[in-house]
Amino acid sequence: MQAFTEYSTIYAALGGFHVGDMLMQLFFFIVLLLLVKKFAWGPVMDMMKKREDYVASEIETAEKSRADAEKASKEALEQLKQTKQEAQKMIEDAKNAGTRQEEEIIQAARAEADRIKKAAQADIQNEKEKALQALQDKVASLSVLIASKVIEKEISAQDQEKLINDYIKEVGEEL
Numbered sequence: 001m002q003a004f005t006e007y008s009t010i011y012a013a014l015g016g017f018h019v020g021d022m023l024m025q026l027f028f029f030i031v032l033l034l035l036v037k038k039f040a041w042g043p044v045m046d047m048m049k050k051r052e053d054y055v056a057s058e059i060e061t062a063e064k065s066r067a068d069a070e071k072a073s074k075e076a077l078e079q080l081k082q083t084k085q086e087a088q089k090m091i092e093d094a095k096n097a098g099t100r101q102e103e104e105i106i107q108a109a110r111a112e113a114d115r116i117k118k119a120a121q122a123d124i125q126n127e128k129e130k131a132l133q134a135l136q137d138k139v140a141s142l143s144v145l146i147a148s149k150v151i152e153k154e155i156s157a158q159d160q161e162k163l164i165n166d167y168i169k170e171v172g173e174e175l
Helices: 002-008 019-153 157-174
Strands: none
Touching: 019 157
16 A cells, blocks of 8 residues: 555655545546536526627617618608609799799780770770761751751752751761
8 A cells, every 4th residue: 555655646745746636636626617517607608699699689680770771861862852853843833834824814914905995996986976976966957957047048959958968078077
């Protein structure tokens, strides 16, 4: 046994390493590593894997959100551009409608002015004809009056007719 003790102690003078103690410590260290692997390392690695998956999913979600935001931004810009075009078209349509309406109003006013002018001319013509008729009636009555006076003076029928015609001509020329 002494040989075993001699071999189990290496460099005893330096502080003494005992091989048995070292083997025992190695055995317990390996057991401790196995226990740590089974009870601590697995859950820690699972937790690290879950954390890695969570971070990866968050990065993926952030990328997807960024892509969606860019897409929404592009759609909003396109919609804004389309809205501006529609507004510009509405403005142009309103201007064109205003121009057409202005032309229609001017044409209607001109037509109304022409109608009023023609009506006024017709009224003037009617009044002129009425005045001529009244004048002719007056001339006729004056002619009768003249004729009666002339008859009193005993003028021939031919002279009387000549007087009436001359008088009517004179009245017609004055008008």
